[in-house]
Amino acid sequence: MNVLYFAWVRQKIGRSEETIEHTPELRTVSDLAELLRARGGGYSEAFGDMSRLRAAVNQVHVALDAPLSSGDEVAFFPPVTGG
């Protein structure tokens, strides 16, 4: 899966994207967030409070319990502030 980070999520992690292999344990977006949070450092800061984060799968807004598949593009970001 290609995983993308935006705004302060990107800043805390220190990168804008990375490839993470999809495994059977990664059933949902929430599972992926937990895997990332467990890496510590900037990841645990970025994923420490999931109520502050939003996600998209294949460029569509999703809830954290949305399912993941191999080849998905997953993005994590704060609530949007355009306009």
Place this chain on the structure above:
Amino acid sequence: MSANVHIQVEDFDVSEEVEALTADQPATGAVATFTGYVRGDGGLTALVLEHYPGMTEREIARIAADAAGRWSLTGVTIIHRIGRLEVGERIVLVAVASGHRGAAFEACEFLMDYLKTRAPFWKQEERDGTSGWVDAKESDDAAAERWRKS
């Protein structure tokens, strides 16, 4: 009706966009436009906007299609700027053409409310040489929410 959507660094000319939107459209009887500017309150000097390339265009197209399903529209132009924008600069344009003013006004407001709460843009504020991320506003969520009830 397909929406004309642009995400760009460059400024835009509102009257040129309205000209383009209404050209060869005899069914158009009304155009409503909204232009957003960088407001210099609280010592703010500039905004820096980033977005999610690809998803932004798709999400705005979805919002525009939703508007076209609710109102009878003859054209929609949405332009959103990215990058560093100083106080007084234009950020966003929503221009809606329709047969009558009611649909144009309402769809323009609907599009702005959904743009603010669905389109993947993020703003950083610059003030006094420091920068910080802008928090999403509950009032924006409430503004978008009211369209669900109607």
